[in-house]
Amino acid sequence: MEQALAVLHKDIVAEFRTRHAVNSLIMFGVTTLVAVSFAMGPFGLSSHVLAALLWIILFFSAMAGLSRSFVKEEETGTIMALKSSADPTMVLLGKMMFNLILLAALEIVIVPLFFVMMDTWPSAPTRFFAVLLLGSLGLSAVSTAVAAIVSKAGSKGALFSVLAFPVLLPLLLSSISGTASALEGASPVWPELRLIVGYSGILITASFMLFEYIWEQ
Amino acid sequence: MVWKYLLGIFMVVVILGSFFYAQPALGLGEVSRIIYYHVPAAWVAVLAYLVAMVSALRYLRTRDISHDTAAAISAELGTLFAVVATVTGAVFAKVTWGAYWNWDPRQTSITVLLLIYGAYFALRSAVDDDQRRAGLSSVYAILAFFTVPFLVFVVPRVYASLHPDPILNVDKKINMDARMLQVFLASLAGFTGLYSWMYSLKLRIYRMLRERTGV
Numbered sequence: 001m002e003q004a005l006a007v008l009h010k011d012i013v014a015e016f017r018t019r020h021a022v023n024s025l026i027m028f029g030v031t032t033l034v035a036v037s038f039a040m041g042p043f044g045l046s047s048h049v050l051a052a053l054l055w056i057i058l059f060f061s062a063m064a065g066l067s068r069s070f071v072k073e074e075e076t077g078t079i080m081a082l083k084s085s086a087d088p089t090m091v092l093l094g095k096m097m098f099n100l101i102l103l104a105a106l107e108i109v110i111v112p113l114f115f116v117m118m119d120t121w122p123s124a125p126t127r128f129f130a131v132l133l134l135g136s137l138g139l140s141a142v143s144t145a146v147a148a149i150v151s152k153a154g155s156k157g158a159l160f161s162v163l164a165f166p167v168l169l170p171l172l173l174s175s176i177s178g179t180a181s182a183l184e185g186a187s188p189v190w191p192e193l194r195l196i197v198g199y200s201g202i203l204i205t206a207s208f209m210l211f212e213y214i215w216e217q
Numbered sequence: 218m219v220w221k222y223l224l225g226i227f228m229v230v231v232i233l234g235s236f237f238y239a240q241p242a243l244g245l246g247e248v249s250r251i252i253y254y255h256v257p258a259a260w261v262a263v264l265a266y267l268v269a270m271v272s273a274l275r276y277l278r279t280r281d282i283s284h285d286t287a288a289a290i291s292a293e294l295g296t297l298f299a300v301v302a303t304v305t306g307a308v309f310a311k312v313t314w315g316a317y318w319n320w321d322p323r324q325t326s327i328t329v330l331l332l333i334y335g336a337y338f339a340l341r342s343a344v345d346d347d348q349r350r351a352g353l354s355s356v357y358a359i360l361a362f363f364t365v366p367f368l369v370f371v372v373p374r375v376y377a378s379l380h381p382d383p384i385l386n387v388d389k390k391i392n393m394d395a396r397m398l399q400v401f402l403a404s405l406a407g408f409t410g411l412y413s414w415m416y417s418l419k420l421r422i423y424r425m426l427r428e429r430t431g432v
Contacts, residue, residue, distance in 0.1 A: 145360070149353050153344045162339045166332035167360070170368065173325065199367055206363040210356045213277050217352050 003086045007094025011069065012101070022105055025065030029110045032057045037117035045118070047183035048176075054114055055176045059139070059168070060161075061106055066143045067160040069095045070151035088215040089208055092144065096204075099140040099147075107136060123185025131182055131189055131196070135175035138200030142168055145207030145214075152217045170199050224410045231400065231407045239400040245381075248312045251305055253400055257408035259302040263369060265295030265412060266334070270362035273355035285351035288358055289341060290419045294412060296334045303327050314379055323380040326368035333361045 015021055036053050045053075073079040082091060111132070115121055122128035146164040153159060178192030235253035242249035272288035275281075306324070307317040318324060340357055344350035393401065 149340070149357060152349065153340060153353055159339065159343050163336045163357070166329060166336045167364065169329045169332065170326075170364070170372065195372070198371070199364075202363050202367060203360065206360050210359055213352060213356050217349050 001090070001093075003090035004093040004097065007082070007086060007091055008097045008101075011094065011098040014072075015098075015102075021065045021068040022102060025061050025102060025106050026109050028064040029057055029061035029106050030113070032060065033110060033113055033117060047120075048180045050118060050120055051176050051179035051183055053118075054111075054179060055135070055172055057110060057114070058103075058107065058136075059172055061110070062103055062139055062143060063161045063164060065102060065106075066099050066140065067147040067150055069099055069144060070147045074151045083215070088212050091215070092148070092208060092211045095148075096141045096144045099144045100137060103136050103140045107132065120183065122183045124182045124189075127185075127189045128179060128182035130193060131175055131178035134193060134196045134200070135171065135178070138171045138196055138203070139168060139175075141200060141204045142171070142207070145203070145211065148211065148214045152214060167203065171196060174199070221414055224407070224414055227403075228407045228411065231404045234400040235404065239397045240394060242397065245313065248309060251309050253404040255302055255305040255309065256401070257404045258298045258305065260405060261408045261412045262295045262299035262302055263365060264409065265291045265298060265416075266362055266365055268416075269295060269358050273358040276351055276355045277359075280348070282347060282351055285355060286423050287420065288355060290416060290423070292334055292337055292358060294415055294419070296331065298408075298412070299327060299331055299334075303331070310379075319379075321379050322372050326372045330365065330368050333364060337361055 036057065040049075040053070073082060086094075143160075143164050146167065147160065150160045150163060174192045174195040178189045178196070181187045181189055181192070231253070235250055239250070239253070241247050242252075269288045269291035272284045272291060276284035276288060303324075306327070310319065310321070310324075311317045314321075337354060337357055341350055341354045344353060
């Protein structure tokens with residue numbers, strides 16, 4: 001656990017030096033949000049459309065930034081040092097925490113802006129933030145594992161989104177329908193939360209079991 | 218050698234049986250005959266994905282590249298059968314529900330499944346080095362298979378689906394008349410045989426190619 005925190009600390013320090021990942025993530029998110037709001041803001045959209053738009057913005061911003069965690073190590077050649085100094089599972093855990101923090105930073109900017117620009121507020125705020133939190137947890141953890149695969153595959157252009165999108169799709173669909181019912185506030189979000197937790201649980205467990213094999217490539 | 222002729226004859230008998238021997242199901246009518254093709258195709262797809270995952274595991278254990286080849290072949294065949302199941306399912310949906318595609322939970326899950334394995338082939342074509350490709354795609358194949366039980370068995374039960382009950386329904390009873398059941402089981406066996414024949418055929422082609430190129 002100490003090792004994981006050390007990896008997290010190292011990543012945060014490195015990120016603060018350049019702020020490359022967090023900047024591109026937030027700029028991507030804000031740009032998309034502005035485009036969406038400009039095109040559709042005045043129409044009083046239904047909560048299903050709003051939920052889908054919010055998650056599409058979050059998802060594609062995440063795709064733009066979250067692969068950096070492992071790709072950066074390969075590019076700068078620091079991966080060998082990391083390999084020799086930390087246990088693989090702890091590296092993965094550290095990177096997952098770092099990506100979760102990145103995604104949280106994105107959401108702190110995007111979600112309030114979204115409420116303002118789309119002129120909306122969830123009827124059931126607790127449920128809304130529960131879905132947002134658990135969905136982001138799954139999103140960041142699973143895309144970290146996929147980022148590890150992509151970094152070893154030579155990080156070719158769109159490969160990250162191509163690999164991450166199908167695996168994350170069930171998570172995304174459940175998050176969208178959960179967010180929609182939280183915005184409306186009429187129906188409970190338990191079925192969606194159960195799916196989100198179950199699905200991310202399966203994938204996170206699997207990626208911890210398999211990470212060693214990616215790491216040794 | 219003799220097996221493939223036996224398989225051919227067996228499949229002909231199954232096809233004839235599915236149209237002339239089995240009675241149509243009560244309520245659904247003639248369209249119910251699609252069950253003898255749709256369900257076995259879906260079953261073989263899951264089986265092939267399982268074989269792909271086991272081969273991927275064996276590759277990671279032994280680092281023998283032939284296991285990776287086996288995984289790739291099985292994933293290809295799995296995708297082929299999954300497409301067959303999707304298309305037959307869409308035909309059934311058109312006749313009974315009125316539209317080829319309506320994002321029923323079953324259709325959603327099979328779409329996701331096809332996309333996941335599509336990404337597996339994208340990953341395979343992105344890596345040039347044989348061992349590295351084998352290692353990475355094995356990890357992805359195992360990760361992908363972890364989602365199969367979730368997509369095939371969990372999602373359609375959480376959300377309301379129009380899909381007819383699986384053969385083993387909630388009461389754990391088989392609701393089929395004897396003739397239907399005979400043809401159905403024979404078709405399951407036939408499709409499984411078809412899969413294993415195609416699998417060994419592709420494996421032989423790969424081996425011959427490898428011998429010829431001398432890799």
